[in-house]
Amino acid sequence: MATLVGQIKLETKLFLRGRQNLFFTLAFPVIMILLFGSVFSGQSWSGIPAINYLLPGIIVMALMIACMNNNAVKIVNEREKGVYRRLSLTPLKRQTLLIGDIFVRYLIVLASTMLLIAIGVSVFKANVGGNYFLFWFVLTIGALTFVALGFVLTALVKNTNSMMPLGMAILFPFMFLGGCFWPLDQMPAFLHPVCEALPALHLNTALRMVAVHGAGFSEIWPEFPVLLGWLVGCSILAVKLFKWE
Amino acid sequence: MSTAIEVKDLTKIYGELTAANSVSFTIEEGEIFGLLGPNGAGKTTTLEMIEGLRKPDKGSIQVCGMDVTKRANDVKEIIGVQLQSTSVYDKVKVSEVIDLFGGYYQRSLPTAGVLDKVSLADKRYSFVEALSGGQKQRLAIALAMVNDPEILFLDEPTTGLDPQARRNVWDIIEGLNERGKTIVLTTHYMEEAERLCERVGIMDHGQIIALDTPANLILKQNLDSAVEVISSNGTSKEFFEKLPRVNKVTQDGEKFILHTREALELLTDIIRLREENKLHLQNVSVREATLEDVFLELTGRKLRD
Numbered sequence: 001m002a003t004l005v006g007q008i009k010l011e012t013k014l015f016l017r018g019r020q021n022l023f024f025t026l027a028f029p030v031i032m033i034l035l036f037g038s039v040f041s042g043q044s045w046s047g048i049p050a051i052n053y054l055l056p057g058i059i060v061m062a063l064m065i066a067c068m069n070n071n072a073v074k075i076v077n078e079r080e081k082g083v084y085r086r087l088s089l090t091p092l093k094r095q096t097l098l099i100g101d102i103f104v105r106y107l108i109v110l111a112s113t114m115l116l117i118a119i120g121v122s123v124f125k126a127n128v129g130g131n132y133f134l135f136w137f138v139l140t141i142g143a144l145t146f147v148a149l150g151f152v153l154t155a156l157v158k159n160t161n162s163m164m165p166l167g168m169a170i171l172f173p174f175m176f177l178g179g180c181f182w183p184l185d186q187m188p189a190f191l192h193p194v195c196e197a198l199p200a201l202h203l204n205t206a207l208r209m210v211a212v213h214g215a216g217f218s219e220i221w222p223e224f225p226v227l228l229g230w231l232v233g234c235s236i237l238a239v240k241l242f243k244w245e
Numbered sequence: 246m247s248t249a250i251e252v253k254d255l256t257k258i259y260g261e262l263t264a265a266n267s268v269s270f271t272i273e274e275g276e277i278f279g280l281l282g283p284n285g286a287g288k289t290t291t292l293e294m295i296e297g298l299r300k301p302d303k304g305s306i307q308v309c310g311m312d313v314t315k316r317a318n319d320v321k322e323i324i325g326v327q328l329q330s331t332s333v334y335d336k337v338k339v340s341e342v343i344d345l346f347g348g349y350y351q352r353s354l355p356t357a358g359v360l361d362k363v364s365l366a367d368k369r370y371s372f373v374e375a376l377s378g379g380q381k382q383r384l385a386i387a388l389a390m391v392n393d394p395e396i397l398f399l400d401e402p403t404t405g406l407d408p409q410a411r412r413n414v415w416d417i418i419e420g421l422n423e424r425g426k427t428i429v430l431t432t433h434y435m436e437e438a439e440r441l442c443e444r445v446g447i448m449d450h451g452q453i454i455a456l457d458t459p460a461n462l463i464l465k466q467n468l469d470s471a472v473e474v475i476s477s478n479g480t481s482k483e484f485f486e487k488l489p490r491v492n493k494v495t496q497d498g499e500k501f502i503l504h505t506r507e508a509l510e511l512l513t514d515i516i517r518l519r520e521e522n523k524l525h526l527q528n529v530s531v532r533e534a535t536l537e538d539v540f541l542e543l544t545g546r547k548l549r550d
Binding site: 003017 | 296297298318321322324328330332333334335336337341344345346348349350351388
């Protein structure tokens with residue numbers, strides 16, 4: 001337990017000391033909400049003010065960047081440097097290392113979500129209501145899903161230089177087709193099946209229904225099969241493919 | 246004295262390459278043991294199998310009486326390892342990373358004491374990424390000693406360091422040994438092996454081809470002393486081999502090493518022959534045989550090739 005606390009402290013320090021980390025997981029989403037919030041202020045999408053639509057979308061974007069892109073780059077970088085090799089010579093257990101990593105990713109998601117909500121509400125008068133517990137629950141499922149996907153991605157590349165572009169190649173379609181910035185009905189019909197298959201879309205829809213429409217669990221349940229499918233599928237793949245060296 | 250490490254019949258195969266071929270040796274408690282060999286000889290593979298980092302295909306390894314493959318976790322508590330290319334987190338301070346590693350073990354030394362031993366006390370608030378090569382190497386050794394291990398494994402601890410930094414590392418290693426620690430190291434440097442190691446094992450092509458004290462290795466090869474001649478006008482090896490008193494000649498480019506028991510007499514002969522045969526000798530020197538000669542003799546290669 002003491003080692004886990006130590007590992008969490010270390011991971012937190014390492015995160016906070018990396019300017020890139022802070023930029024991509026916190027500053028960039030803040031810039032996006034300020035930009036999109038200003039550009040689309042006063043507009044109405046799918047019958048709701050644009051900011052109410054955008055806020056959950058940018059929360060999901062920040063979540064994907066923190067859990068998938070930024071974490072995958074961190075892991076590949078540490079693997080490339082031989083950190084895990086060195087650690088495997090100490091009694092530190094690998095599950096401690098993993099739990100520490102995932103825990104800190106979760107903290108980052110909570111921080112970026114609260115920051116974005118604070119800006120959305122105070123600057124753009126976004127309406128955030130609904131069941132907070134349910135919102136947090138959906139957010140947690142989303143965080144775990146993208147952490148798992150990030151782990152899978154680390155197994156597909158050799159070094160940090162190839163991790164970054166691969167992460168971007170996944171992030172961009174997930175953002176644009178996954179309903180982060182505009183509703184599904186604004187996209188051509190032939191793309192809908194693709195969008196429907198992405199975890200981002202269902203995470204976005206579920207969060208939006210809870211936060212904007214005050215939906216309960218029974219109403220967002222249809223979003224779960226695809227989301228949980230990705231979570232379980234990626235977890236199995238991660239366990240099978242993940243390489244420490 | 247009891248046995249610290251016992252390796253029997255250790256074998257590791259990577260596809261076509263037999264990285265370690267039936268390696269057996271014993272290391273006593275409190276000994277500084279060196280594994281020498283050219284790159285790719287199997288030193289690192291052998292070391293990493295003893296450390297538990299790689300699984301052997303065949304053979305057994307006992308560390309302080311424990312089977313490494315069965316009691317890996319217990320072994321980890323009592324060994325300290327410096328890998329050839331250790332790198333820890335960059336954005337972490339020296340004292341933080343030592344604290345962190347200390348926390349992994351059931352028993353660990355106070356961070357301040359460890360930093361003092363490797364002369365990094367004044368760098369304790371520096372980020373790891375800001376350290377020089379020599380400082381990073383000393384940090385790697387500090388991390389290897391943080392659990393006050395019985396046995397330290399140091400894989401090329403001084404490669405890439407300048408002479409001053411190398412001497413610092415030697416002092417640290419000798420200090421550890423004085424406190425009763427068993428040390429297993431690999432090196433490219435003969436003078437390092439001669440200065441530090443009580444016994445050395447010479448590895449080539451995955452096998453231990455000689456194992457003894459440095460002095461005995463030199464004695465056994467009958468290389469009492471060597472006359473080194475650099476000849477630039479294409480003198481043949483045979484020419485030197487035919488000289489009286491020359492036991493053996495090893496050639497390394499234009500440099501001929503003439504092994505002899507009567508260095509002074511041979512030198513006189515060479516100077517006389519130089520005038521008679523118009524030999525173009527650039528340099529002639531006499532020296533006692535070293536491990537380097539033994540190595541060249543046994544493997545046909547220079548250590549740093």
